[in-house]
Amino acid sequence: MDAEFDRGGRASAIDAVEALVFDMFGTVVDWRKSVAADVADLLEQWLPGVDPHEFADAWRGEYQPSMERVRNGSRPFVRLDALHRENLESVLDRLGVPSGTVPSPDLAEANLAWHRLDPWLDAVPGLTRLRRRFIIAPLSNANVRLALDVAKRAGLPWDAILGAEVAGAYKPEPAAYLRTAEILGLEPGQVMMVAAHNSDLAAAQDCGLRTAFVRRPTEHGPGQTSDLEPEGAWDLVAEDFEDLANQLL
Amino acid sequence: MDAEFDRGGRASAIDAVEALVFDMFGTVVDWRKSVAADVADLLEQWLPGVDPHEFADAWRGEYQPSMERVRNGSRPFVRLDALHRENLESVLDRLGVPSGTVPSPDLAEANLAWHRLDPWLDAVPGLTRLRRRFIIAPLSNANVRLALDVAKRAGLPWDAILGAEVAGAYKPEPAAYLRTAEILGLEPGQVMMVAAHNSDLAAAQDCGLRTAFVRRPTEHGPGQTSDLEPEGAWDLVAEDFEDLANQLL
Numbered sequence: 209m210d211a212e213f214d215r216g217g218r219a220s221a222i223d224a225v226e227a228l229v230f231d232m233f234g235t236v237v238d239w240r241k242s243v244a245a246d247v248a249d250l251l252e253q254w255l256p257g258v259d260p261h262e263f264a265d266a267w268r269g270e271y272q273p274s275m276e277r278v279r280n281g282s283r284p285f286v287r288l289d290a291l292h293r294e295n296l297e298s299v300l301d302r303l304g305v306p307s308g309t310v311p312s313p314d315l316a317e318a319n320l321a322w323h324r325l326d327p328w329l330d331a332v333p334g335l336t337r338l339r340r341r342f343i344i345a346p347l348s349n350a351n352v353r354l355a356l357d358v359a360k361r362a363g364l365p366w367d368a369i370l371g372a373e374v375a376g377a378y379k380p381e382p383a384a385y386l387r388t389a390e391i392l393g394l395e396p397g398q399v400m401m402v403a404a405h406n407s408d409l410a411a412a413q414d415c416g417l418r419t420a421f422v423r424r425p426t427e428h429g430p431g432q433t434s435d436l437e438p439e440g441a442w443d444l445v446a447e448d449f450e451d452l453a454n455q456l457l
Numbered sequence: 458m459d460a461e462f463d464r465g466g467r468a469s470a471i472d473a474v475e476a477l478v479f480d481m482f483g484t485v486v487d488w489r490k491s492v493a494a495d496v497a498d499l500l501e502q503w504l505p506g507v508d509p510h511e512f513a514d515a516w517r518g519e520y521q522p523s524m525e526r527v528r529n530g531s532r533p534f535v536r537l538d539a540l541h542r543e544n545l546e547s548v549l550d551r552l553g554v555p556s557g558t559v560p561s562p563d564l565a566e567a568n569l570a571w572h573r574l575d576p577w578l579d580a581v582p583g584l585t586r587l588r589r590r591f592i593i594a595p596l597s598n599a600n601v602r603l604a605l606d607v608a609k610r611a612g613l614p615w616d617a618i619l620g621a622e623v624a625g626a627y628k629p630e631p632a633a634y635l636r637t638a639e640i641l642g643l644e645p646g647q648v649m650m651v652a653a654h655n656s657d658l659a660a661a662q663d664c665g666l667r668t669a670f671v672r673r674p675t676e677h678g679p680g681q682t683s684d685l686e687p688e689g690a691w692d693l694v695a696e697d698f699e700d701l702a703n704q705l706l
Contacts (some may be wrong), residue, residue, distance in 0.1 A: 289642065343605065353642040356592065356617050368605050368618040373640065391622065393538070393602040 222400075222443055222456070225418050227392050228338060229370065231379075231403035232348035233268075234427040236335075237325035237358060240264050246321035250314065254305050261429060263299070270295035275349060275378045287351035287373050293319045322350075323357035328424070332363050334449020341457055345370045347388050347401065349378050380411030389417070402452065406439040413440065420444040420452060471649075471692055471705070474667050476641050477587060478619065480628075480652035481597035482517075483676040485584075486574035486607060489513050495570035499563065503554050510678060512548070519544035524598060524627045536600035536622050542568045571599075572606035577673070581612050583698020590706055594619045596637050596650065598627050629660030638666070651701065655688040662689065669693040669701060 233239045244260035251258050274291040277283050296319055297307050310318075338344055345366050346355050351373040359366055370388050377383035389399045396416030403409050404424035413419050421438040423446070428434070438445045446452035482488045493509035500507050523540040526532050545568055546556050559567075587593055594615050595604050600622040608615055619637050626632035638648045645665030652658050653673035662668050668691040674681055687694045695701035 343609070351642075352617060352619075352623075352640045356641075360592070360616055367609055368601060369616075370601075374601075374623055391601050392605075393600075 221397070222418065224398050225342070225400045225456075226394055226398045227343035227345065227389075228400050228402055228420075228456075229345055229347035229388060229417075231401070231405060231408050232346045232350055232355060232358070232371075233325075234424055235402065235404040235422060236331050236346070236364065237327050237362070238427070239268065239322070239325050240427065240429060242325040243267065243321045246324055247318055250310075250318050254300070254310055255303055258303065263303075265428070266299045266303075267292075267295055270298060279378055279381055285376055285378075288349055289319065289322075289351050289354055292322055320357075323354050324361060325358050327358075327362045327364060328448065330448035330450045332365070334453050336365055337453040337457060338449070339365050339367065343367050343392065345388075345392075347371050347379070347384070349384075379408060382411070382415050385412050385415040385417055389415075400443065405435050409442055410440055413442075418443045420446060422446050422448060422452060470646070471667065473647055474591070474649045474705075475643055475647045476592035476594065476638075477649050477651055477669075477705075478594050478596035478637060478666075480650070480654060480657050481595045481599055481604060481607070481620075482574075483673055484651065484653040484671060485580050485595070485613065486576050486611070487676070488517065488571070488574050489676065489678060491574040492516065492570045495573055496567055499559075499567050503549070503559055504552055507552065512552075514677070515548045515552075516541075516544055519547060528627055528630055534625055534627075537598055538568065538571075538600050538603060541571055569606075572603050573610060574607050576607075576611045576613060577697065579697040579699045581614070583700075583702050585614055586702040586706060587698070588614050588616065592616050592641065594637075594641075596620050596628070596633070598633075628657060631660070631664050634661050634664040634666055638664075649692065654684050658691055659689055662691075667692045669695060671695045671697060671701060 230236055240261060243264040247263060248260045251260055251263055274295055278285055293315065296315060300310065301307055335344055345368045348355055348371040350371055352369050355369045355371060358364065370391060372378045372384055374391065375384045375387035377387065385401065386396065389396045392399065397418065400418035400420055401409055401412035402420045402422060404422050404427060406421070409419040409421060419442040421442045425432055425436055444452065444455055446455060479485055489510060492513040496512060497509045500509055500512055523544050527534055542564065545564060549559065550556055584593055594617045597604055597620040599620055601618050604618045604620060607613065619640060621627045621633055623640065624633045624636035626636065634650070635645065638645045641648065646667065649667035649669055650658060650661035651669045651671060653671050653676060655670070658668040658670060670687040670691045674685055693701065693704055695704060
């Protein structure tokens with residue numbers, strides 16, 4: 209923990225914050241419930257008996273490995289929509305539906321499930337309050353169009369859509385955080401990363417950003433075991449976005 | 458003009474449009490009046506007697522030449538805030554205030570005049586209506602933070618902040634238009650460029666975008682001589698953003 213935090217420094221460090229940047233999947237939106245509901249019809253046709261939530265988990269399970277191939281340089285930057293599509297096909301294949309079975313337009317439509325994610329109920333009212341004092345933007349691995357579609361459908365009042373595609377790097381690469389601060393014309397310490405994931409906050413903190421942990425104990429369903437508690441010296445810990453607004457405003 | 462436009466094709470071409478992207482300086486905001494009002498105090502101190510509108514014109518006069526050095530590869534991409542600052546210093550120098558005379562914080566504050574531009578009166582109501590059917594975003598040479606600050610102050614309801622900095626290229630380079638369409642996940646023909654400048658629309662049209670000319674006959678003051686009329690086969694011509702909404706909705 210920085211020395212400045214020891215006695216009263218925490219408040220002044222937070223006073224310097226001009227922009228709040230948000231992780232999206234899990235932090236702003238309930239991807240698991242939304243994707244499960246969205247793909248239910250597809251599954252009924254091609255994989256009857258497969259639980260939609262388990263399918264959503266399997267699809268999401270490919271998320272980090274697919275980005276890792278970009279992060280480690282095995283392939284050039286490709287937007288998340290393309291990774292989601294590849295991951296959908298590989299999950300279907302693994303479950304016994306080989307590539308080419310489902311018509312391509314149906315796969316494209318299923319892939320748009322990620323553009324129709326519902327926000328947690330506190331997200332819109334919390335962001336609406338926070339926007340009065342701060343610049344607010346997603347700093348997500350979502351590509352611009354995905355984040356834009358989610359925001360437009362859900363009414364998320366972002367000031368801009370930032371993130372991996374604009375930065376040209378996937379979190380938790382330092383460039384994702386540092387380039388976002390640079391685009392905002394701010395020093396890293398003037399930007400606060402808001403996330404429900406300790407690993408995201410750790411990477412942001414390493415880059416000099418301020419950090420706020422928001423509890424989302426059902427992101428992975430009722431049996432969630434990870435990210436139930438803050439695991440680092442984060443600047444703030446909040447129950448939800450309304451609580452975050454209460455603490456910051 | 459495309460053959461498809463000959464008999465009823467115009468309407469169907471416009472039906473394909475999913476996103477409207479807007480030039481900002483002159484089209485959405487009245488930069489001349491805003492900058493003149495903003496720098497009046499600075500001029501009173503350092504250049505008494507210089508007309509603020511003439512100063513705004515002189516500052517803006519450096520805009521295209523400064524971007525041209527990026528476009529022709531003489532220097533790497535640098536955001537518009539940096540060009541505006543360099544141009545401010547060179548205009549002051551030309552008017553007899555050498556570099557180093559005005560304190561740097563005062564220059565930085567003056568440079569923020571471009572972050573405080575007022576919109577034309579029809580802009581917010583027109584955009585608010587258009588946003589219900591279309592994705593709307595600036596496709597401006599402004600950097601993200603500049604466009605964001607203008608939007609937040611004026612209440613421009615953009616779905617995203619796009620433009621030169623995100624595309625990595627200044628208009629009228631094709632990459633500025635094509636990369637913006639790509640980020641939106643759209644074909645060029647699904648994107649309509651809205652601008653008060655014929656040259657911007659010509660470049661957009663060459664890239665396959667649809668085009669709408671909006672009249673801004675006082676952008677350059679009462680004696681404006683350029684861009685008073687549409688000078689190409691644009692898909693639409695509108696008196697202002699309310700008229701654009703009337704024609705598109």
